[in-house]
Amino acid sequence: MDKLKRRIIDEGQVLSDDVVRVDSFLNQRIDPDFMVEMANEFGLHFNMNNVSLILTVESSGIALASICAQRYSIPMVFVKKGKSSNMDSELYQCDIFSYTYKKPVTLCVSKYLIAPHDRILIIDDFIANGEVVSGLCKIINMAGATLVGVGCAIEKGFQKGGKWLRDQGIDVKSLAIIEKISSGGIFFKND
Amino acid sequence: MDKLKRRIIDEGQVLSDDVVRVDSFLNQRIDPDFMVEMANEFGLHFNMNNVSLILTVESSGIALASICAQRYSIPMVFVKKGKSSNMDSELYQCDIFSYTYKKPVTLCVSKYLIAPHDRILIIDDFIANGEVVSGLCKIINMAGATLVGVGCAIEKGFQKGGKWLRDQGIDVKSLAIIEKISSGGIFFKND
Numbered sequence: 001m002d003k004l005k006r007r008i009i010d011e012g013q014v015l016s017d018d019v020v021r022v023d024s025f026l027n028q029r030i031d032p033d034f035m036v037e038m039a040n041e042f043g044l045h046f047n048m049n050n051v052s053l054i055l056t057v058e059s060s061g062i063a064l065a066s067i068c069a070q071r072y073s074i075p076m077v078f079v080k081k082g083k084s085s086n087m088d089s090e091l092y093q094c095d096i097f098s099y100t101y102k103k104p105v106t107l108c109v110s111k112y113l114i115a116p117h118d119r120i121l122i123i124d125d126f127i128a129n130g131e132v133v134s135g136l137c138k139i140i141n142m143a144g145a146t147l148v149g150v151g152c153a154i155e156k157g158f159q160k161g162g163k164w165l166r167d168q169g170i171d172v173k174s175l176a177i178i179e180k181i182s183s184g185g186i187f188f189k190n191d
Numbered sequence: 192m193d194k195l196k197r198r199i200i201d202e203g204q205v206l207s208d209d210v211v212r213v214d215s216f217l218n219q220r221i222d223p224d225f226m227v228e229m230a231n232e233f234g235l236h237f238n239m240n241n242v243s244l245i246l247t248v249e250s251s252g253i254a255l256a257s258i259c260a261q262r263y264s265i266p267m268v269f270v271k272k273g274k275s276s277n278m279d280s281e282l283y284q285c286d287i288f289s290y291t292y293k294k295p296v297t298l299c300v301s302k303y304l305i306a307p308h309d310r311i312l313i314i315d316d317f318i319a320n321g322e323v324v325s326g327l328c329k330i331i332n333m334a335g336a337t338l339v340g341v342g343c344a345i346e347k348g349f350q351k352g353g354k355w356l357r358d359q360g361i362d363v364k365s366l367a368i369i370e371k372i373s374s375g376g377i378f379f380k381n382d
Contacts, residue, residue: 058250
């Protein structure tokens with residue numbers, strides 16, 4: 001998606017050779033009209049009529065997932081990182097390591113929110129090492145539901161997540177795949 | 192908003208005399224079409240042409256805020272609870288006590304995401320003691336921006352937050368105000 005690549009180049013802040021901050025339009029501030037354009041791109045790749053539930057994880061995936069949910073009138077569930085006092089006691093849980101927070105986190109979702117007949121599209125803002133998506137896939141398996149695919153805004157192609165998911169036969173659509181981040185610029189894989 | 196009250200009665204799970212869980216349509220699973228209806232209600236109360244930014248806090252406010260943002264083509268910023276490694280070093284911060292997590296949390300947002308000329312509508316899922324909204328108001332003050340009002344889905348009218356905010360002259364629109372939660376049912380303030 002050329003417009004996304006352009007915004008990453010124009011607005012992204014390179015923090016290191018593996019981190020680019022895109023707070024200004026994706027992670028902390030969202031541009032809703034642009035998010036609808038991203039949702040449209042996912043609709044060109046996935047058959048949204050075949051999706052009964054959009055699944056994401058808190059926090060930065062929720063905005064994009066919500067707008068995709070609204071665009072296609074599909075319910076959305078977000079998995080929490082850690083259990084809060086208000087959650088149901090019947091949970092699907094999966095431990096992962098969060099590279100963002102540099103610590104282990106437990107993905108949690110109330111069992112009754114995912115049904116065995118659900119056909120699930122995972123939506124997230126980033127794929128890097130694939131830990132989060134892998135955790136979501138395990139939860140989908142626990143629920144006996146079906147994974148339709150994974151849509152993400154930005155994939156870090158130099159990290160293992162995207163390849164690892166595709167090697168398992170999972171349909172992964174990333175709107176921009178970054179091949180390299182350096183002081184000389186941000187370089188993308190061609191579509 | 193009668194439809195919201197009806198869903199709280201039909202789908203809410205009373206956990207105690209001050210907590211009702213509404214995971215199935217507001218907090219963890221979202222029904223996007225219903226969220227658009229909630230966004231429409233906010234549009235009847237607030238002049239959305241006078242709003243330049245929607246502000247919320249992670250995580251459960253993000254879905255409703257995103258769909259309001261999309262409904263009115265207004266950018267949205269969500270404030271984080273705690274600093275992650277990817278955040279800018281120039282932050283507005285405010286310490287609050289989270290009743291959900293039973294611990295102090297620090298609200299954080301990168302300074303460059305809120306401008307002094309911004310006219311801000313706060314959107315959140317719940318108002319209870321008003322700690323979160325109060326923290327957001329302090330951040331808006333730090334940024335030199337203007338608060339237009341506060342829109343929330345469910346206000347716990349038996350806790351102090353809503354009254355405290357209105358006593359300060361803040362325009363608070365809650366789509367449903369719960370007066371009492373008991374084993375005999377959930378009782379609402381009349382509109």
